[in-house]
Amino acid sequence: MFWKKKQDKKQLNEKKTYPTRPISIHELRQAVQQYANTLQQGVPLSVIINDDLTIDYHLLAPYLKAIPEETYYMSKETYEIFEEKDKELAEHIDKIQRAVDQYKKQKGELPIIEGDPYKKVSYYKLESLNLISQRPDKTFYITKEEDLITYNQPTK
Structure with missing residues (x-):
């Protein structure tokens, strides 16, 4: 029993690595929606937005099965997603x-x-x-x- 708990804790502490690949803004929007659906009540979607308005891809990686090559930005106020040029x-x-x-x-x-x-x-x-x-x-x-x-x- 003790050994099982120790293994589970170890697995939680290990971060899975994902490949980097091109991700469309449409795919990213779908992943954000999936992530939002898993948030507990009272937790704002803004938890995935960094101070510079980039998106924390590590939180979305399990839904994308990858890390985007592109840089996307997200409004903290409206949650709208933008490409680098915007x-x-x-x-x-x-x-x-x-x-x-x-x-x-x-x-x-x-x-x-x-x-x-x-x-x-x-x-x-x-x-x-x-x-x-x-x-x-x-x-x-x-x-x-x-x-x-x-x-x-x-x-x-």
């Missing part, structure tokens, strides 16, 4: 989403341009409360779902 977009989404949330908390309303049918984020309103120091090149909109931002213009 890293800056992931950073802007996080920055603007935090500012929108803070604005709503302080003012009790969304920082949108008055009369805009698409709920375009007003950078002026965010700047007026010192929530952003510079405007991103992209236009962001506020979605109907949980007041999350998106860079895709909504349809009417």
